[in-house]
Amino acid sequence: MAETTNRDPELARTLLRRREVLGAVCDGTGDKRTIVDQLDIPRSTLDDVMRELSDAGLVRYADGEWVPTTVGRCARDIHEAYVERIAGLAGAAAVLEPLSDADIDPAMLDGCTVLEPDAVLPDRNVTAFTERVRDATSLQGLVPQALAGHVPSVHEEMIGDPEMTTELVFDTAVYDELLELYPERTAVALEHDAITMYRAPLDTEYGLWIADGDSVGIIVYAGGGARGIIMNDSDAAVEWALERFRAARDRAEEAPAE
Known part of the structure; x- marks a missing residue:
């Protein structure tokens, strides 16, 4: 043939x-x-x-x-799917603009939800992350940067739910800085049976979380705050995010209890 x-x-x-x-x-x-x-x-x-x-x-x-x-x-059908994917990319363009050449899979942008800063409350979009933490029973994430003002609320959500399990991989420099700023909170998290914290050099330009293994979000940082958040719950986006998380976790070392 x-x-x-x-x-x-x-x-x-x-x-x-x-x-x-x-x-x-x-x-x-x-x-x-x-x-x-x-x-x-x-x-x-x-x-x-x-x-x-x-x-x-x-x-x-x-x-x-x-x-x-x-x-x-x-x-x-193919054309409509293409238009939908381009629309997702266009909607995320302003949020992704600060990134140089990040390896974000197209599946993350296909049908995504984009949250940009509010003109009156610039960090309102970050509350989407804390709400996902509050509702989740498991959380995995990469933390190449941290918004210090939101650390206490995220910490309370992680330790306040006895059924929640958490695995976080911190950039080494970020982990050391948080340990210095929040020594007591860090110690409590390290001693918590359901929280595992890792540290390693992270070359990613965005934060990443996976909630309950079925919802993904990335946080793009700029100007000392969150430029925006992109969320997706498709199987392909979750699979990509889990691969990214596991690869980073495998290279990291578990943070010891102080």
Whole structure:
């Protein structure tokens, strides 16, 4: 069987130009008059569009109406998924802007929720993290930087729930700084049976957490605060985050009780 490797750029261009009409046909609107009214386009223009879609193998005329071909329906679905992923990337662009070339998997941005600072309360987005900590029964994370003002509240959430287990990998310098700033809180955390703290040099430019093994968040730092938070609960995003966490944990050493 011959292998087809040719990529036809014209198909992609046709899909981009005629996506609204193809979408209407895929959604069951096969009558031209209905499409004209629905999309508010001239009948003569629609005739040209249908001819173009038919020539591209995306639609066909059957039993008095236009219907999508298998290729047409698949093309519409692929294009919609692409547009959704680009929308996620565009929504996260302002938050990701400070990062040089971070190795964030596209799955983290596909269908993500983006929280940017509030104009009145700049650190309001960080409360999303503390709320996830409050609701979680397990928490894993990478801590390349820390927002000192939020350390007490996060600490209370971690030690206040007897059913919560926590594993955190701190950048060595950050761990040493927190130990100096909060010696008593650090000692309590180290002695807690359900909290394990590690330290290692971390080269990541963002903080990372996984809550209950099914929800992921990254914190991008800038200007001494949180530039923004990106959250996702897809299986692919969780798998990527767990791989990142486990790789860092495997290189780290467990922090000893002082």
